[in-house]
Amino acid sequence: MVKGYIRKDVETLLQIKKLLYEDGYTIAGAKKLLVTRSREAPKQLRFDFDRAAFCKVLKDLRNEIHFLLSFMDKGEGGTVKDSQDNNERKIVTG
Numbered sequence: 001m002v003k004g005y006i007r008k009d010v011e012t013l014l015q016i017k018k019l020l021y022e023d024g025y026t027i028a029g030a031k032k033l034l035v036t037r038s039r040e041a042p043k044q045l046r047f048d049f050d051r052a053a054f055c056k057v058l059k060d061l062r063n064e065i066h067f068l069l070s071f072m073d074k075g076e077g078g079t080v081k082d083s084q085d086n087n088e089r090k091i092v093t094g
Contacts, residue, residue, distance in 0.1 A: 012034075019030040 016030055016034070019025040019033065020027065025033065
């Protein structure tokens with residue numbers, strides 16, 4: 001039977017080996033250090049957020065929803081003028 005190891009397990013073993021053989025820790029000291037490290041809160045990832053682009057996407061989405069609602073109210077294809085940006089859109093059915 002072949003035992004498979006996940007990457008994290010192998011990385012932990014290599015870290016323990018380094019602490020014991022290269023850094024001179026005792027087994028108890030290495031264990032204490034690893035426990036302390038695992039309890040530290042993970043660092044929060046930073047995602048860049050472009051508020052202007054997000055607002056534009058929301059505005060465009062709102063306009064599309066208004067357009068579709070007005071199209072559904074008419075019940076047939078035709079030209080509908082958006083109230084927000086005065087663009088005309090044409091839907092042809094059939």
